[in-house]
Amino acid sequence: MYLTRFRLNTARPDARRLLSSPQTMHAAVMSSFPELLPTAPGPRVLWRVDHNAPAEVLLYVVSPSRPDLTHLVEQAGWPAAAATGTAGWQTYNYAPFLERLDKGTCWNFRLAANPVHHVRVKDGTPTKRTAHITPRHQMQWLLQRQEAGGFRITTKPLDRRHTEHGDEHQLAVHSQRNTAFTKRGAAGRVTLTTVTFDGRLEVTDPDALRGVLIGGLGKAKAYGCGLLTLAPLG
Incomplete structure (x- = not known):
């Protein structure tokens, strides 16, 4: 790789x-x-x-x-x-x-992602993939994937937590971008919402995390989403 x-x-x-x-x-x-x-x-x-x-x-x-x-x-x-x-x-x-990734080590990380969920507009209709548009729901989308991804997003020291605002984790979301384009072979325009996550994580399963680092996380990988990179602390 x-x-x-x-x-x-x-x-x-x-x-x-x-x-x-x-x-x-x-x-x-x-x-x-x-x-x-x-x-x-x-x-x-x-x-x-x-x-x-x-x-x-x-x-x-x-x-x-x-x-x-x-x-x-x-x-x-x-x-x-x-x-x-x-x-x-x-x-x-x-x-x-x-190969050097070890369980228990901590890293700064950055991830560009397309946080989505599936909703049903009315009974009897198929679900539709819809983007999360608020930072709190976007963060929750990532937190729900950390265990399967082989990492744990670390929490802030107690004196810096504001749990009523949902920001107890060392995690920030920014740079939301909404784009629309015509995809070849698609009937209509493709709309895409992307955000950037910055934060700190601890490795819990090196093999699973390696899979994320080379395979991506979430949807829209062909369009600049899913790439997680690590950097040393400090």
Whole structure:
């Protein structure tokens, strides 16, 4: 497995075009793997865009094979700088990190997700997938998945908890984005609500957590959701 990071040049029109459409970004990411044919199902590739600042927008990709992002550098990066070896993308072997995950260790984490639930508008009709739109329900969506995912979101010290507001966990949700686009072969437009979770977790089942890190969490993985990454505390 490989983890790749690429910084987008937001001053370029093609970068803004990619960022405006999850479907367009998905196509660009999948084009980074020459061995994958567009008409054939391939292995799971996860990606996420982090908007850290107006001029610091990073694309992360987790993939079974090493990607070639030359086309992204040419369209949405700094081609001249990349030619001198000072800019482009960085790809890391992810396997050693995954193998070192131990039960009981704690990490900071970030996750872009599509928190949804199924509701029935009226009796006798099929349920419909609907996005959670409030931070409290979005957090609850993630908390409900922590045990199966092999992690536990840690709680705040007692003097910093405000349980009446539902914020006893070391967890924040932000950057809600609502997008709509036309999917090839679909009858109508696809609407997508994504949020970013930042927090701290403890590993409870390393094997299950490894599965989440390489397989994603939740729906809409093709459109920039589901990628969970870890970082050391402090």
